[in-house]
Amino acid sequence: MKLIYRITLRLSLVLLPLLVLWAVLFYFRMVNEINDETDDALDNYSELIIVRILAGRELPLPNNGSNNNYSVTLVDEAYAASHPHIDYYDAEVYIPEKEETEPARILTTIFQDDRGQYYELKVATPTFEKDDLIHSILLWIVILYCTLLVTILGVTVWVFHRNMRPLYALLHWLDSYIPGQKSVLPPDDTNITEFRRLNAAARQAVNRSEELFEQQKQFIGNASHELQTPLAILGNRIEWLLDNTDPSEIQTGELLKIQRTLGDIVRLNKTLLLLTKIENGQFPESTDVEISAMIREQAETYAEIYAHRHIECIQNKTEPLTVQMNRSLASTLVSNLLKNAYIHTQEGGRIEIELRDRTWTMANSGKEPLDGQRIFERFYQGHKKEGSTGLGLSLVQAVGKYYGLRIEYHFSAGMHRFSVTWP
Amino acid sequence: MKILIVEDEPSLREIMQRALVQERYVVETAATFTEADIKISGYSYDCILLDIMLPDGNGLKLLERLKELHKRENVIIISARDSIEDKVLGLEQGADDYLPKPFHTAELLARIRSVLRRGRSGGERALTLGNVSLEPDNGRVTVAGKELPLLKKEFDILLYFMQRPNHLVDKSVLAEAVWGDHADQADNFQFVYAQMKNLRHKLTEAGASLEIKAVYGFGYKLIPPVEEA
Incomplete structure (x- = not known):
């Protein structure tokens, strides 16, 4: 979820109960205020009537067009004692002129004249309809809520985007960052402390990771170089034993096995060095390489080497293709994909080679799809094969990356399909 | 036939020496650049096996020294760095062959013989x-x-x-x-x-x-x- 969405959502959520609370308080405050005013008016009115009754003067008409009305009833002493002498309340009253009931505010006053007679005066004035008020307040609250929300959110988004620009610049930079490639440094064009610190941290992290990356590359290269001499010594000592001590058959067999294993290490070491060199871009000189011919020739060699497996190799739709590449890297690419196919095809299996539209497809029969994400990783091997370095496809990928080729794997119709596309 | 081995790793030096002596070559060794420099100034060799990564200097410098001394020894560079640049540079500076480590003894002997044959007759003899x-x-x-x-x-x-x-x-x-x-x-x-x-x-x-x-x-x-x- 984007930060701005989260902020928007939170703001909306916080605003909702806040405005509801405000609406409720507003409503009660309002009702109170109106009742207060009404009660004052009723007070005055009933006072006027009471004064007139006590003075024996003419009373106002029960209905004088103001919708105020009153009634005076005689009550006995017991009633007066059991009821409060002044009482305000809301009730529905029937208005004969309108022939309907309306909400009204009523004041009853029980008073006594000089003869000791109790009267009950009921003064009523129609008030507002509370439902209407609630509806109207609700409507306006909703309108207020929406307006406030839109305004607040609009302002927030605008402020957010204006102020967060350095953050987005940094994020954009992070997206485009690839370790090991001398890319541009993170942006540094803000004077806001937090962002300056963030940028500084990013710069530090990048420098550190570049350093580590470089160190790691160098380490692999150096380690491989350092291994060459001891490997030479071991190999030469085995050869010396073989040629000079007249070993028995068993001894010869063992020595040769040691020599072969040593050969595997030597090959692994060489491959690691080659990978390091490719990654360091140490193959600058490119020439025209006829890929189609290279594939054909190497396929023949592999067919000879793996003849005992009876693998059927079909070369169909092979268009001529010449590309600009370093010859030895082109050979590495072609050789490793072909070798990979031959090594991993079962006896009696099938290999199909196709080259058209600048795409070379290598298909070989297999049982189940491989983990397309991981097969290009160094030392990833689905099924461990003795003598295999586990680096063949990594080499293919390294060469591909070096020349910007698209290398893909997928499995269909019982065939592993590797494809290389030249741009 | 006299051969000088310039190699800093004692064990490899020893086994190379042993193999060459067995082939009836006269073998001398040098472990450092300085030692090798002294030897080439004082003596002549038919072939020099030169490790270019020496503790006290780059073996390629020895090729320059040979030129300065107007000597025409056969030189086979032996390097742990199997790099094209080193190879090209070495051959340009007058080396006759380039053998990356690790190598087989038999390969080394074959290269020495081949260099010596070429040295005598210009092209490689039968x-x-x-x-x-x-x-x-x-x-x-x-x-x-x-x-x-x-x-x-x-x-x-x-x-x-x-x-x-x-x-x-x-x-x-x-x-x-x-x-x-x-x-x-x-x-x-x-x-x-x-x-x-x-x-x-x-x-x-x-x-x-x-x-x-x-x-x-x-x-x-x-x-x-x-x-x-």
């Missing part, structure tokens, strides 16, 4: 063992004066063995030497056997006095005629 003669440059093989037609792979195999007489060559090593990296993960060496069978058959037919013998089914060894061994 290799001769018994009545078999092989010209590496134009791919011709003669047995007792008669030309023996060989296929490319058969020729490569014969050349490989003639450069390494009496040396047991493992099938896998031979496969890699002749078929290249393509064969490095082969699990069956039928293809080597097939070529070998044809080559041996052709050699016997032509009456060659040398023999490529199978050794316990592991590999092969070229046995030169008795009078030369």
